[in-house]
Every structure is written in structure tokens, then in C-alpha cells.
Amino acid sequence: AGFLQKFIAGGIYHVLDQAAKLSLPYLFYMLPFGILFSFRAFDQNPKYIRANWIVILITLGSFVTYFAVVQERRLIFHTVPFLIIFAVIPIQRLVEYGFSTFSFSKKQKNLVLTIILIIAFTLALLFTTRYQPVDVQLENEKLEFAKYALSHYEGKLVDTGDSLQTLRYVILTEKQDFKQYLTKNDDQFSKTDKLDVINLYASSLNDFINVSKQYDVKYLIVNKNSITQEWYPYMDDVYDNNHPYLKKVFDPVDLGFKKLNVRVFQIDYSEFDRMSK
Numbered sequence: 592a593g594f595l596q597k598f599i600a601g602g603i604y605h606v607l608d609q610a611a612k613l614s615l616p617y618l619f620y621m622l623p624f625g626i627l628f629s630f631r632a633f634d635q636n637p638k639y640i641r642a643n644w645i646v647i648l649i650t651l652g653s654f655v656t657y658f659a660v661v662q663e664r665r666l667i668f669h670t671v672p673f674l675i676i677f678a679v680i681p682i683q684r685l686v687e688y689g690f691s692t693f694s695f696s697k698k699q700k701n702l703v704l705t706i707i708l709i710i711a712f713t714l715a716l717l718f719t720t721r722y723q724p725v726d727v728q729l730e731n732e733k734l735e736f737a738k739y740a741l742s743h744y745e746g747k748l749v750d751t752g753d754s755l756q757t758l759r760y761v762i763l764t765e766k767q768d769f770k771q772y773l774t775k776n777d778d779q780f781s782k783t784d785k786l787d788v789i790n791l792y793a794s795s796l797n798d799f800i801n802v803s804k805q806y807d808v809k810y811l812i813v814n815k816n817s818i819t820q821e822w823y824p825y826m827d828d829v830y831d832n833n834h835p836y837l838k839k840v841f842d843p844v845d846l847g848f849k850k851l852n853v854r855v856f857q858i859d860y861s862e863f864d865r866m867s868k
Contacts, residue, residue, distance in 0.1 A: 593794065602659035606651050609664045613671065616718035617711040618678045625677035628684060635680065647673050660822070682707060730757070732851040737761040739846060740786065740855070744810055747787045749803065751823040752814025754853045755788055796825045797867070800836065804860050811837065815852035830854055836863035 614622055632640045650670050657666075686700045695703060737758045740748075762783055791806065793799035803811075815830040829837065830852070841855035 598656045598659040602655035602657070605658040605662050606655055606667075609658065609662055610651060610667060610670065610674075613664055613667060614674055614678075616714040618671075618674055620714075621678035621681055622674060624681035625679070628680045629677055632680075634683070634687070643673050643676050646670075726850060729850040732846075732848045733757045734761065735846060736848070736851060736853060739841075740812075741783065743841075744855070745785050746809035747789055747807055748810035748812060748855075749791055749808055750788055750812040750814075751819060751826045752812070752817035752853070753819070754812050754814045754817070754851070758786075758788065790822060792822065793825075796829070796834075799823075799825065800858065800860070800863050803858060804863075808858060810840070811856045811858060813854050813856065815854075829856070836860070836866060 611619060629635075629640050629644070647670055650673075651667065654666060657663075682704075686695065686703055733754065734757045737755055738761050740755060741758065741761055789806065789808070791799060791802050791808070793802045811829075813826055813830045818824075818826050834856075836859045837856035838859055839854055840857050841853075843852055843854070
């Protein structure tokens with residue numbers, strides 16, 4: 592039941608969610624009508640409509656389990672042309688046949704097409720203005736935290752909220768052999784022998800500690816505002832609650848952080864085993 596809920600139901604939800612976001616701004620409003628009209632295609636070749644459905648369903652269906660874990664929208668970019676085919680069906684119906692009460696003349700058809708293009712262009716402009724500027728202070732704190740982690744911690748750790756997403760840039764700036772960099776050796780500037788950031792799957796906090804023990808994980812990083820729910824939904828209360836087997840070794844006030852609410856805990860397996868008995 593847990594597998595079906597997370598990897599099937601959850602995967603389907605995330606695939607459809609990312610496909611809907613991919614269709615913004617103007618395809619999003621035309622697709623529902625296009626999909627509806629595709630089931631009653633009287634002016635389109637049914638074979639082409641059916642082929643379009645097959646391509647979309649096979650493509651999106653193949654990413655269901657993957658998107659249950661990682662929602663990488665760029666992997667379904669190639670479905671956009673096929674979504675456009677459905678989106679233009681209502682436009683073609685409107686221009687060619689008009690409404691039930693009247694049809695368009697040639698001049699009116701051109702006017703309708705012009706209006707549709709203007710609306711699409713306006714929506715695209717409004718959509719791009721939604722992008723917010725980068726929070727410089729937050730990004731600087733992430734860089735400072737990555738430097739701190741690299742110089743103060745050794746061993747395996749789990750980052751539950753992308754708090755170390757700038758770690759590869761910190762490693763890059765500390766490399767002395769950058770001039771000998773080769774694109775085929777891309778990983779050489781994203782890994783370090785001192786610190787090993789890994790991901791673990793578990794169903795609960797206790798299960799996570801047991802799995803961490805198997806992989807010899809030493810530290811746990813918890814970001815209060817950015818916990819990856821797909822992997823670590825049970826970490827929501829770790830930041831504020833006191834767990835005796837999680838020894839806090841870093842707090843945002845240690846470096847005077849204002850935006851990055853991140854804490855680092857060292858896992859005390861002896862205390863966890865004692866409490867589990």
C-alpha cells in the first residue's frame with residue numbers, strides 16, 4: 592500500500608502537476624477544451640489524434656515512478672509540441688465554425704486569430720514577470736554554511752532540505768587544479784574525500800536512524816523551511832523538538848544567519864539503541 596501510494600499515486604500526481612505547470616501560461620487555458628474536443632474529433636483525422644494521445648500517455652507514464660521522487664520538469668519538455676496540437680484544436684474549431692448561433696466571415700476569422708495571438712503574447716509577458724529576484728542574503732548564507740560544513744565536518748551526512756546545494760561551488764573554488772579541468776571529469780569538482788552527502792529512504796524517523804546506522808551516517812542537516820517532503824516527510828518536527836539521540840552541533844545563530852534556518856545534528860546511535868530497548 593505504501594509503495595502504491597508513494598510511487599504510483601504520488602508519481603501520477605507529480606507528473607500531471609509538472610505537465611500542467613509546463614503548459615503555462617497559454618496552453619494551460621486551451622488544453623482542457625482541446626482534450627475535450629479530441630474525444631469528438633469530427634474535423635481531424637482520428638488516427639492522428641489517437642497517435643498524439645499514445646505519445647503523450649507513454650511519455651508521461653514512463654516517468655511516473657521517477658517523478659514520485661524527483662520532479663525534473665525538463666525531462667518532459669519534448670511533450671510540449673504534442674500538447675500544442677491539442678491546444679490549437681479549440682482555436683481551429685472557433686475560427687472555422689464559430690459559435691452555435693453564428694459563423695465567422697473571413698475578416699472576422701482574421702480578427703479572432705489576431706485577438707488570440709495578442710492574448711497569448713500578453714499572458715506570456717505576465718507570466719515572465721512572476722519570476723522573483725534572487726534573495727542575495729539567503730544565497731550568501733548558503734555559501735557560508737557550505738564552507739563551514741566542509742571545514743568542520745567529516746564523514747557521511749544526510750541533507751534533508753538542499754542546504755548544501757552550493758557545496759559543489761565551494762569545492763570548485765578550493766581546487767588548485769582547475770586549469771586541468773576536463774568536462775568528462777565533471778564529478779571531480781562536485782565531490783570531496785572529506786565529506787560525503789548521501790540520500791536515504793525510510794518510512795519514519797526511527798527507521799531513518801536504523802538505516803543511517805547501516806550506512807554509517809554521522810550527521811543530519813535539517814532545514815526548517817525547506818524539507819524535501821518526497822524523501823523526508825517525517826523530519827518536520829526534528830528542527831524544533833528535542834530528540835536525545837540527535838545532538839545539535841550547529842545552529843543558525845552560530846554564524847549569525849537571518850534567512851537560512853538550518854541545524855546540524857550528530858547522530859548518537861548508542862543513545863538511540865538505549866532508548867529503543
